[in-house]
Amino acid sequence: MFLTLTALVGEPRHGYGIVQEVERLSGGRTQLKIGTLYGVLDRLATEGLVVLDREEAENGRLRRYYRLTDDGAAALEQEAARLAENVRTATARLRARTVTS
Amino acid sequence: MTLLEQRYRNVLKLLPASYRAEREEEMVAAFLEAYDAPDETGPRPPWGEIFSVAALAVRVRLSWRPRGAAWGETVRLTALFGIGLQAVLSSATLMSALADPLSDRLYEAANLGLAICWLLAFATLARGAVRPARSLALAGLAFTVFQQVAITLAFGDIAFESWLGTTSMAVVAALALLLGHHGGSTTPVLPWLVIVPAMAVGLVYYVSASVLTSGPAPGLDESWMWIWPWASGEGVAALLLTVGSVSALTRRPVHAPAALALGVLGLPLLASRLPLLLDHQFSQAIVISGAAQLALLGVLVPALWVRGLRAMPSSGREDPRAVL
Numbered sequence: 001m002f003l004t005l006t007a008l009v010g011e012p013r014h015g016y017g018i019v020q021e022v023e024r025l026s027g028g029r030t031q032l033k034i035g036t037l038y039g040v041l042d043r044l045a046t047e048g049l050v051v052l053d054r055e056e057a058e059n060g061r062l063r064r065y066y067r068l069t070d071d072g073a074a075a076l077e078q079e080a081a082r083l084a085e086n087v088r089t090a091t092a093r094l095r096a097r098t099v100t101s
Numbered sequence: 102m103t104l105l106e107q108r109y110r111n112v113l114k115l116l117p118a119s120y121r122a123e124r125e126e127e128m129v130a131a132f133l134e135a136y137d138a139p140d141e142t143g144p145r146p147p148w149g150e151i152f153s154v155a156a157l158a159v160r161v162r163l164s165w166r167p168r169g170a171a172w173g174e175t176v177r178l179t180a181l182f183g184i185g186l187q188a189v190l191s192s193a194t195l196m197s198a199l200a201d202p203l204s205d206r207l208y209e210a211a212n213l214g215l216a217i218c219w220l221l222a223f224a225t226l227a228r229g230a231v232r233p234a235r236s237l238a239l240a241g242l243a244f245t246v247f248q249q250v251a252i253t254l255a256f257g258d259i260a261f262e263s264w265l266g267t268t269s270m271a272v273v274a275a276l277a278l279l280l281g282h283h284g285g286s287t288t289p290v291l292p293w294l295v296i297v298p299a300m301a302v303g304l305v306y307y308v309s310a311s312v313l314t315s316g317p318a319p320g321l322d323e324s325w326m327w328i329w330p331w332a333s334g335e336g337v338a339a340l341l342l343t344v345g346s347v348s349a350l351t352r353r354p355v356h357a358p359a360a361l362a363l364g365v366l367g368l369p370l371l372a373s374r375l376p377l378l379l380d381h382q383f384s385q386a387i388v389i390s391g392a393a394q395l396a397l398l399g400v401l402v403p404a405l406w407v408r409g410l411r412a413m414p415s416s417g418r419e420d421p422r423a424v425l
Contacts, residue, residue: 015131034132035153038124039160061130 002083003030004040005049005068005076012053012067015041041066049075105144106133112151115158171358171414176281178362181226183274184238185299186341186366187245188223190267190334191216192303193310208251215244219271220300227299229290231282242275266335266373270366277365306337326386330394335373339394342367346401350408360409367402374398 007013007021018041019032032040044050049072053065068076102110109132113125138144195216198209218241226234249268310332330336342363349360374395378388 015127016134019131019135033150033153034128034135035150035155035157037131038128039153039157042161058130061133062126063130064127 001040001044002076002079004032004037004044005072005079008050008066008068008072009076012065014056014063014065018066044072047075048072103133103137104140105136105138105146108144109133109146109150112146112154115155117158117161120161173281174358175361175365175409176277178358179365180238180274180277180281182345182362183270183277183366184219184223184226184234186338187219187241187267187271187274188300189303189306189341190337191219191241192300193307193337194303195220196304196307208248211244211248211251215241215248218244223300224296226278227291227296231278235278235282238275238278242271245271264373265376266370267338269369269373270338273366273369302341326384327390329387330374330391335370336394338366338370339374339398342370343397343401346405350401350404355408355412357409357412357414360405360412364402364405364409367398367405371395371398371402 003022003025004018006025007018013021015034015037019034019037022030022032041050045052045066048069050066051069053067056063056065106129109129110125113121113128116124132146132150136144136146136150194212198212198216218237222234222237222241225231225237245268249264325332331340345363346360346367349356349363374391378392378395
């Protein structure tokens with residue numbers, strides 16, 4: 001969910017666009033399956049963190065673009081702060097370990 | 102349609118039809134952007150994609166539980182309200198049987214039997230004892246049907262009003278009690294401070310009806326004609342349903358199971374009031390008063406259904422398009 005929300009920061013994206021962006025953000029470590037992606041989008045939409053931005057037809061295929069809501073941005077910011085705190089804690093302990101050894 | 106698309110659509114059939122109607126085209130488009138391949142290579146959706154769709158299918162189906170639970174509560178409240186109504190009517194029947202015993206002992210016994218069974222059925226159900234409530238409600242229903250059959254045979258005329266009204270409502274309530282409670286369901290327990298006054302409403306009804314029918318005041322007959330559609334068992338049911346409906350419809354947010362339970366019970370009641378208009382033997386006062394009651398129920402019952410269905414919890418998965 002964190003990576004999906006991050007992928008939607010800046011611009012609305014359609015399903016495969018989110019898959020590509022998540023893969024890029026994770027350095028290729030996370031490859032979202034389509035079923036997984038729509039499960040995540042359902043949950044984010046239910047919680048009001050993303051909404052449908054627009055629908056387009058591309059080569060006769062339906063594309064729905066999703067965008068981050070203000071609540072979604074706030075949730076992402078909160079999660080980012082939590083992860084940053086974890087990183088700070090881990091970094092501080094590693095520094096302390098280096099000093100004592 | 103390419104072979105890969107056809108095969109992926111087959112995989113998507115794991116999902117509920119309603120979900121596919123909403124998402125299939127979008128998912129196919131996203132999948133084909135990622136995996137499109139010519140038919141000659143005999144492409145198949147990767148196992149990872151198949152598993153992700155299977156997992157989504159399980160999640161979507163499980164997320165329907167909130168709605169299923171709300172329907173279960175609707176059935177249980179239908180039983181509680183329906184049996185509560187029978188208890189109110191039974192209080193009046195019991196008072197009447199004790200105060201003015203009938204000469205026909207069999208009919209009198211049936212009267213007493215149904216009153217005691219419905220009163221005890223409501224008390225036990227409201228206290229959370231479902232099993233004895235079921236037996237008592239079934240016994241009460243048997244007495245009620247016996248009484249209706251006896252009346253029909255005695256007068257040689259089918260009392261459509263009672264068959265369609267309180268008797269049908271008793272059948273609906275008993276069925277709801279049989280179907281709505283199971284091992285996993287929660288049974289609310291009402292305090293006696295709520296149960297006893299609810300049953301005492303029948304006493305108020307009995308006393309009011311006695312006063313109205315026993316007074317020698319001039320012109321009483323005409324007044325009684327206006328009140329009559331509200332004073333029979335179905336009339337009291339209509340009055341209670343009106344009070345309950347106004348309470349359910351003005352509550353914010355609307356409690357969907359309560360509104361729908363009243364809506365379910367309102368349907369047979371609505372049908373029971375039609376003979377008032379169709380039977381030409383009734384006086385003009387009864388027909389006008391009955392028509393007003395029918396109009397009131399005709400507004401309230403559909404409103405209960407509409408508001409109740411709208412307030413039902415979603416399947417746990419909001420349609421993202423709804424916010425467009």
